[in-house]
Ligand SMILES: O=C(O)CCC(=O)C(=O)O
């Protein structure tokens with residue numbers, strides 16, 4: 302059974318070294334971005350492994366705070382909607398889901414780039430040091446570390462598109478980046494009665510933690526604890542046939558139809574981060590790279606006693622970075638154009654429109670935000 306690719310990005314983590322190893326990583330990234338829009342990375346700076354543990358511990362500590370302490374940090378109090386949102390609250394950072402999957406079942410806490418570089422930069426509602434000693438330092442360390450990994454990856458993405466390796470990095474000087482901490486509470490035990498819509502598929506019996514959506518920005522890095530729940534639905538021909546095989550192989554319990562068809566699990570892989578591309582990357586790459594739909598189910602079954610925690614780093618480019626769909630330089634060959642398939646021409650990324658924009662404008666439009674520039 303085919304599953305999501307794993308790519309060792311260590312050759313991208315040094316400033317120099319434009320050698321065969323780098324070219325091989327760029328080729329793997331190109332293939333993964335065309336076929337899946339998702340891939341695991343290993344080999345990021347060693348510093349990252351240490352900050353990952355601290356990150357997950359700090360995330361649990363935040364959500365374990367008493368309700369009143371979290372309410373005092375509510376996102377509704379912040380002009381940039383940073384801070385805490387309880388279960389059933391708004392979905393923060395992604396373009397809207399499709400397919401009527403119902404309300405999200407998750408608690409979230411949003412942080413973002415500080416300073417005044419753009420209307421999307423600003424102060425974070427940090428919990429006080431009395432409440433959570435060292436929390437701000439742990440989160441800030443992870444934020445910088447995730448940004449360094451994103452910059453390294455951006456070199457691979459640029460090479461994968463036939464561009465100068467610094468192409469995206471030069472547009473990530475003080476990027477619009479956000480860190481979203483998530484807790485998915487376990488699904489209530491099923492007494493076999495429920496089910497929505499009378500469907501018999503396992504997807505219908507499971508509780509949605511985060512409905513199907515694509516991310517709207519450039520690059521997403523996901524750290525997850527050891528509780529699974531994330532699934533992706535690749536649209537390219539090669540990966541899609543692997544997904545169909547997964548749906549039919551007994552893992553999902555479906556019969557090739559219903560809500561499970563085409564979905565592939567993206568379970569936690571110790572020491573790895575999961576990367577996915579957002580709508581902005583698909584738009585910028587002229588539709589060559591994928592912004593792939595994904596969804597999360599609340600922990601159930603054997604994992605049903607524990608909440609799932611994940612931390613999503615949405616790395617965009619600088620607010621005023623100019624963006625226009627790339628053309629011939631990406632070297633999209635007829636094979637790759639065929640790989641895209643005719644059926645999936647649009648996922649709302651605006652790839653068919655040729656108008657140039659800026660990263661900030663693109664994201665604000667997707668999120669329905671308006672700022673006076
Ligand atoms: O929690 C996860 O694994 C993914 C969350 C996600 O896709 C999002 O917040 O955009």
Ligand SMILES: [Fe+2]
Pocket residue numbers: 395514515516595
């Ligand atoms: Fe997402």
